[in-house]
Amino acid sequence: MTSSQPCRFMAWAVLVPLLLGGCSILREFGPAVEIRTLTAGDAIEAKRGDILTRGKLSDATNQTIRVAALDAQACAKPISTDCVQALVAVTGVGTDRRLAALSELWLAQAEAMKPGPEQQAAWLETIRYAYAYLFFGDYAPGERAFEDRQTQVRDWYNHAVERAATDMFEVRQQMPSQLLVQTGWNIAGWELKLDMRGARLPGSTAVPAELLPASSLSFRGLRSLYRRDGFGAELVTVMPDDTPTVAPTRDGRPAARRNQRPPPWSEMPAPSMTVLLHPEGDDLDSVLHTRTVRLTVHDPYVESAIMLRGQRVPLAANFTAGYGVWLARAKFNRQSLRSLLGREGGIDRPHVYLMQPYDPNRRIIVMLHGLASSPEAWVDLANEILGDEALREHYQIWQVYYPTNMPIALNHAMIRRSLGDTLAHFDPSGQAPSSSDLVLVGHSMGGVIARLMVSSSDQSLVQLAAAHSQLTPEQMKRIDPMLRFEPFPQVSSAIFIAAPHRGTTFAGGRLGRWMAGFIRFPVTVLEELAHTLAPNATASNHESLGHIPNSVDNLDENDPFVRAVAGFPISTQVRYHSIVAQADPLVALVDSDDGLVPYRSAHLPGAQSEKVIISGHSVQQNAAAILEIQRILREDIDLREARSMQR
Secondary structure, eight states, X not given: OOSHHHHHHHHHHHHHHHHHTOHHHHGXXXXXXXXXXXXXXXXXXXXXXXXXXXXXXXXXXXXHHHHTTOOHHHHTSSXXXXXXXXXXXXXXXXXXXXXXXXXXXXXXXXXXXXXXXXXXXXXXXXHHHHHHHHHHSSSOGGGGTTOHHHHHHHHHHHHHHHHHHHHHHHHHHTSOGGGTTOSEEEETTEEEEEEOTTOOOSSTTOOOSEEEEGXXXXXXXXXXXXXXXXXXXXXXXXXXXXXXXXXXXXXXXXXXXXXXOOOSEXXXXXXXXXXXXXXXXXSHHHHHHOOEEEEEEEOTTTOSEEEETTEEEEBOEESSHHHHHHHHHHOHHHHHHHHHHTOTTSOSSOEEEESSSOOTTSEEEEEEOOTTOOGGGGHHHHHHHHHOHHHHHHEEEEEEEOOTTSOHHHHHHHHHHHHHHHHHHHOTTSOSXXXXXXXXXXXTHHHHHHHHHTBOOOSHHHHHHHHSSOOOHHHHHHHHHHHOOOOOTTEEEEEEESOOTTOBHHHHSHHHHHHHHHOOOOHHHHHHHHHHHOTTSOGGGGGGGOOOOXXXXXXXXXXXXXXXXXXXXXXXXXXXXXXXXXXOTTSOGGGOBSSSSBHHHHOOTTOSEEEEEEOOSOGGGSHHHHHHHHHHHHHHHHHHHHHHHHO
């Protein structure tokens, strides 16, 4: 043996035990922790990514699994019952940390399950642990308001409530009709209690036809989606389409008998609501062991927050989804054209649509569309008002849908009657704040009608009718209320948009006359006119009425009607504003037009303001016009509040 051999032997004698001691000893020769630089996107993904956004458990939940010494691979399985049970039983893990992880694990299972009782139970377990975390954890919600983890848990709760509520609705729809009135039943091993006191649905006993998750809806044709972050599931309640049509049927007869006409108004057929599910219990232990859950319904227009477990909790809300569903399904575009031409499937009289459940404490904005149009004309304006918190607090929107082929005088009279009947229905005493200080917003021909509603007539229309017809004195007496009127008493403000107050050259031109030639009145309207003029005549006598000017005729700047009403004085009690469109900015304003309406016709002396916008005739869709209308409405709020303080 050489001299170096003993040294080598002694070195191996030392190293071998170290090598056999395990990798932990070897790691001492390198760093225990290594650094990796993350991009901003990766950092946010690590904090906020979860089972809903990326289909994998959040990093925080995975960390909890590792700290709890659980099998990470078992917990990563889509349905990991053993993992859930183990985490429930584990000790030494913080309450908040455990509750949040359990909520996500149950959510992951629910997402992986097929529809049925087991999935429903998983949704409810997700809700249980999220609810426990939010209201019975180590901290109050307000103390961790800026924490990403709380936002995640809230989203899991909202999503689970959304899915559970819609699934419960499907189950309920399949029940016998006698059971639908129950306020509670058993589902997935849980006792469900219903609290519908906060729901405001059209009709006193109305049962929805559909319950749509607002988060699943996407809309084209809307510039913005307005919602409010908060607690609860955002849902759209679609009511049955049981409103009787007033349009003529194929045989020319009205769909309903004359004495059975439907009311001239409809509440929003797709109202939005916010739904909560509350596991019963007054402490953490009872919430974690309860098998009873209470479902409450809230109107986002009425409630912005609720008191829950001693905490003021903001409620989630969606103010666009219901409106979007209604417009998407209403098919106004085709119907309005059929109405203009007097065809089957159109309408033969005005109808008032409430854009939200009636509120006696909010002022009413009445919107009147123009020729060949419908409530679709207001899609962006109405959505912006619904989405503006300050305006939403003070106003509610009513949209008048009317047949634009009728003579303006007839439409004006019918709209007055429909609006008056609607107000009388919802506020019979006329004492509610909603029944005063109405705001009229009218575009194009709707602006002309809005002006008539705030004006006083003289004898000119009566004289005009007498001079251009062969009506007897008795017949003239019958139509006198249509030709003689005073300002609609409830209106205090008006906004006229591209309104041809003095008519247009287009209506009297070749294209306008050609268009007017295609316009026909529904048989129902002719019969009603004939009945008004000659109550004892046969229905066929409507053919003897002769030529009745239609709406296009009335908009001709040389038409006697429009020339007469242009001079009617506007009530001094009404503040009014004008929005005028100018198609070509290079043309002098006084000589300009919007492609249809000249400035000289849209301009009104005495207006509180006049805003000229570079646009075509459909200026009500222009963003600048919408901002101007919002400004006017806010200004009106300030004026009313200032007057109230002076009293």
